Amino acid sequence: MIRDVAELRERGQVFRRVDELDVDVDTWRAGMRRSARREGMRIRTFVVEQTGDERDDDSSPRSDLVFAVRTDLPPPDPVELAAIVNRLPPPPGYEPDAASSGLASVTSLTDEHARRSGHPCVDDTP
Numbered sequence: 001m002i003r004d005v006a007e008l009r010e011r012g013q014v015f016r017r018v019d020e021l022d023v024d025v026d027t028w029r030a031g032m033r034r035s036a037r038r039e040g041m042r043i044r045t046f047v048v049e050q051t052g053d054e055r056d057d058d059s060s061p062r063s064d065l066v067f068a069v070r071t072d073l074p075p076p077d078p079v080e081l082a083a084i085v086n087r088l089p090p091p092p093g094y095e096p097d098a099a100s101s102g103l104a105s106v107t108s109l110t111d112e113h114a115r116r117s118g119h120p121c122v123d124d125t126p
Helices: 002-011 025-038 078-087 106-117
Strands: 013-017 043-048 065-070
Touching: 002 013, 002 025, 002 065, 025 043, 025 065
Parallel strands: none
Antiparallel strands: 013 065, 043 065
């Protein structure tokens, strides 16, 4: 159980096969909720029942999975967010031109929107 709490703290989620738990599912779920509450985390626990066609092979026994997922993860820091955005594939049919070498900043996008909408704060005339 301590290993599961550490994994939840580190990754924001943990799952186990029900047949590999040392305790019954309800006790595991209650322990995870109690541990998360002590640390100020909000989590949801749920069981995913595995149907016959989701098994690795026909000889393996059916094993449900129990999950604990953190629901209040803080947003990623700007560097991590930029790395996530840069890994996204471009939209279908997108052809970058030489002028747009990177992503536009939020400030430049909001300034452009204000100019287009005729906002009084961006009026150039004295």
